[in-house]
Amino acid sequence: MRAADLDIRKLLDVDARGGVVRFAGERAVIVDAGALGRLREELVRLAGYAGARAVLTRFGVEHGARMAEAMVSRLAWDSDAELHGAGALLHTLQGFIRLAPGDTTPLASRGATLLSSYEAEQHLLHLGRADEPVCWMLAGIASGYMTRATGEAVYVIEDRCIGRGDDVCHFQGRTRAAWGSALDEHLPFFRESDLDPSLCQPAQPAPPRRATPGRALVAKASALPFAAPRGEPPTPLVAESPAMQRALDRARRVAPVDSTILLTGESGAGKERVARLIHGASARAAGPFVAVNCAAITETLLESELFGHARGSFTGATHDRAGLFEAARGGTLLLDEVGEAPPGVQAKLLRALQERQVRRVGENTSRPVDARILAATNRDLAADAAAGRFRRDLYYRLRVIEIRLPPLRERREDILPLARALLGAASRRLDRPVAGFTPEAEGALERHGWPGNVRELENAVEHAVALARGGAADLDDLPDDVRGAAPTGGEAGEAPAARTLEGVEQRAILAALERHGGNQARAAAELGIGASTLYRKLRKYARGAG
Numbered sequence: 001m002r003a004a005d006l007d008i009r010k011l012l013d014v015d016a017r018g019g020v021v022r023f024a025g026e027r028a029v030i031v032d033a034g035a036l037g038r039l040r041e042e043l044v045r046l047a048g049y050a051g052a053r054a055v056l057t058r059f060g061v062e063h064g065a066r067m068a069e070a071m072v073s074r075l076a077w078d079s080d081a082e083l084h085g086a087g088a089l090l091h092t093l094q095g096f097i098r099l100a101p102g103d104t105t106p107l108a109s110r111g112a113t114l115l116s117s118y119e120a121e122q123h124l125l126h127l128g129r130a131d132e133p134v135c136w137m138l139a140g141i142a143s144g145y146m147t148r149a150t151g152e153a154v155y156v157i158e159d160r161c162i163g164r165g166d167d168v169c170h171f172q173g174r175t176r177a178a179w180g181s182a183l184d185e186h187l188p189f190f191r192e193s194d195l196d197p198s199l200c201q202p203a204q205p206a207p208p209r210r211a212t213p214g215r216a217l218v219a220k221a222s223a224l225p226f227a228a229p230r231g232e233p234p235t236p237l238v239a240e241s242p243a244m245q246r247a248l249d250r251a252r253r254v255a256p257v258d259s260t261i262l263l264t265g266e267s268g269a270g271k272e273r274v275a276r277l278i279h280g281a282s283a284r285a286a287g288p289f290v291a292v293n294c295a296a297i298t299e300t301l302l303e304s305e306l307f308g309h310a311r312g313s314f315t316g317a318t319h320d321r322a323g324l325f326e327a328a329r330g331g332t333l334l335l336d337e338v339g340e341a342p343p344g345v346q347a348k349l350l351r352a353l354q355e356r357q358v359r360r361v362g363e364n365t366s367r368p369v370d371a372r373i374l375a376a377t378n379r380d381l382a383a384d385a386a387a388g389r390f391r392r393d394l395y396y397r398l399r400v401i402e403i404r405l406p407p408l409r410e411r412r413e414d415i416l417p418l419a420r421a422l423l424g425a426a427s428r429r430l431d432r433p434v435a436g437f438t439p440e441a442e443g444a445l446e447r448h449g450w451p452g453n454v455r456e457l458e459n460a461v462e463h464a465v466a467l468a469r470g471g472a473a474d475l476d477d478l479p480d481d482v483r484g485a486a487p488t489g490g491e492a493g494e495a496p497a498a499r500t501l502e503g504v505e506q507r508a509i510l511a512a513l514e515r516h517g518g519n520q521a522r523a524a525a526e527l528g529i530g531a532s533t534l535y536r537k538l539r540k541y542a543r544g545a546g
Contacts, residue, residue, distance in 0.1 A: 033095070037122030044127060050189075053136045057189045060140020067141075068148035083149050090145075096138060097169075106142050106156045106173035113170050113281075114138075115252075120163035125424045133161035135169055136189070143195060146173050153195040155179060157186055160285065167280025238418045241411035248274070250403050255281035260353065262398045263376040265405030266518040268455030271376040272336060274405060279332040284372055287331025290324050295340035302345050303361055307352070310362035325358045328371035338398065339379035339390060350394045373398075380519045407518055408450040408457060409510075415457070419445050422458050423473065426465040434468045440475040448482045449510040451538050481506070509537060 013022040021028050043052035071086055084105045100113035114135075123134040133139075135158050142156035152175055160170035176183060239245045254261060255278045263271040272291060279289045297305055308323030324333060335341070341349065352358050353373060357366040375398045384390035408415060420436065427434045437445070441464065450456055460482050464473035475483055484503065512523040524534040 033118050033122060034125075036118075037126040040119075040122060041126040049130075054189045056136040057140040057143075058191050060137035060142075061144035061147075061190065061195065062140075063137075064141035064144025064146075065148045066144075068145040072148070080149070084146065096141070100168070105146070106171040107146060107150075107154070111159075111170055111172040112142075113168050114162075115168060117162060117169045120161055120169055123163040125421070126428075128425065128428055130161075130164050132164060133158035133169070134163035135161055135171075138169075139171060140190075142171060142173060143190070147195050155183055155186065155190065155195070157183070160280070165276075166285075167277040168285075238414045238421065240413040240417055241406070243406040244411045244414055247403055247405050248277070250401075251278050252281055254278070254401050254403075256283060258282075258284075258372050260373045260375070260398055260400045262381070262400075262402045263374065263405065264381070264402060265378065266407045266453055267378045268453035269378075269405040269407055270454055271378075271405055272334065274403065275332070275334045275374045275376060278374065279372075282332070282372065284331050288328055289332050289334070290328040290371075291334040291336055292324050293336045294345070295337035299342040299344060302341070303348065306345070307348065307358045308360035310360050320360075323358060323360065325352060325369050325371060326367060330370060331372070333371045333373055335373065335375040335398075337377060338375040339377035339381055339384060343391070346391045346394050350391060350397060353394075353397045378518070378520075380521065383519070383521070408453045412446060415446055415450070416442055418454065418457060419461055422461040423465060426458075426462045430462070430465055432465050432468065433471060434465045434473055435471050436473070437464070438472050438474045441473050441478055444475055444478055444483055449507070451506075451510055451513065506537075509534065 015021070021030060040052060040056065043055055047055065067090060068083075071083060071090070084107060096118050097114045098116040100115050103110075103112045106112040117135050117138060119135045119138050123130065127134075139156050139158050143154055146154040146156060154173050154175060156171050156173040157179075158169060158171050160166040160168060162169050239248050251261075251274050261278065263274055265271055275291070276289060279285060292302075292305060294302060304321070304323065306323050306325060308321050308326060311320050335349070338349075352369060355366070356369045358369055359366050379390075381390055381395050381399070385392040385395040408418075416437075419442075423434060423436065426432075445457075445460070448460075452459070460479050461473075463479050464477040467477040468474065469477075481503075509523070509527065512526050513520070515523070515526075520534055520538075521531050524531045527534070
């Protein structure tokens with residue numbers, strides 16, 4: 001038997017009349033993932049983070065060991081490697097994870113990478129972003145499975161996690177001896193007797209329990225420096241639409257190589273989130289991710305910020321300072337709004353990219369650059385380069401690979417899934433018991449043009465959560481411009497707000513932007529207004545959503 005031959009149809013047996021479901025020969029129950037998320041939330045509330053982690057890790061160990069026992073007793077495997085690799089595939093079939101292509105087991109030298117994790121997803125939804133990895137049950141499942149499959153105690157530890165803001169989850173499995181002192185901080189969350197291979201055999205009697213083992217370990221674990229969740233998860237990268245799926249697929253395919261990437265798309269479309277995804281899926285994921293907004297800093301300060309400066313090189317330079325190119329050593333540097341970089345800085349950026357060296361302001365010596373460069377812009381750099389507003393040679397140096405992120409109006413399938421994810425975050429942040437949207441509210445969300453993209457949607461959702469009177473956000477809870485969005489079908493049946501002069505103007509602006517693929521300069525020229533006027537109006541629309 002090979003791991004690749006596992007078929008969920010053969011592993012799943014449903015007795016509808018008897019009310020019995022068996023998976024891999026063992027009785028199973030189907031539990032809603034959201035209910036498990038609520039259970040986690042209650043465990044954290046009642047026992048704290050450390051206590052909840054201990055409970056879920058130990059539950060996972062038991063589950064993993066039982067699955068491995070079922071695999072060993074029911075199927076003849078071609079090799080131990082096939083049995084080990086079957087674990088990850090088995091839990092993929094159960095809906096727990098989605099494994100990165102080519103990965104099979106956390107025992108591999110590079111570990112195992114998950115592109116998605118139900119546990120991280122539920123933690124973000126119910127508790128927000130954490131400071132530490134949160135796939136506690138999955139780590140326990142892998143530990144229990146590998147211990148039973150290998151015949152020796154294996155501890156699987158998560159070191160990267162979507163639940164704390166990383167772009168993937170990563171697990172590494174080793175024996176206690178191989179982990180050494182690095183395992184000490186994680187041991188309190190395991191019940192070591194559960195990882196004794198001799199006690200994983202079903203023929204062995206259950207070991208006698210001490211009076212209060214759970215309380216003792218939870219008390220010990222509670223003393224560890226684990227923080228409560230802080231902040232909110234980053235805006236989720238929802239990709240139900242073909243356009244966004246293509247963009248994210250392209251991002252994941254180029255992530256492993258060190259090529260320079262240009263991310264293009266309107267403001268608020270998620271360029272920095274995709275940049276973080278690329279960093280997290282790259283070989284530089286363990287290094288820093290450094291982002292700088294080239295539009296937010298004056299030319300003199302931007303040069304110093306990027307390349308560093310020597311003491312005394314200008315007024316206020318009281319000491320030597322490394323720039324962001326050096327700070328991103330071993331990691332990734334994102335040049336956000338690179339189209340706004342002044343000409344002088346553009347020339348020095350080109351030199352840094354060509355020679356892979358930087359020279360601090362006030363110094364004559366060059367320093368090597370060891371950072372992957374990503375750039376992002378909401379401008380049409382090709383048009384700017386043709387018009388002489390942006391260096392053509394720098395444009396082509398940045399655009400080794402270009403990934404265009406579609407605006408929200410071009411990915412209508414993503415609007416409601418995104419809105420629901422954002423609603424969960426807003427309801428937690430504002431401590432409001434709002435669980436969803438009414439059909440009327442959802443209809444308005446789908447009709448709106450979203451000139452401010454995901455950022456505007458996030459503001460609109462928070463507006464609705466703040467005003468909602470019950471458990472669902474209604475049409476009246478949405479901002480005026482979203483509530484008054486015209487039906488997609490045309491003029492008939494338009495909301496009154498959409499027929500006002502301001503509403504007509506807004507629709508004309510959005511239509512022009514759509515015709516020109518989000519290029520503000522071309523849209524402004526067609527409308528006969530200045531680019532600054534167009535930008536001011538778009539900012540006004542975005543503020544109206546807050």
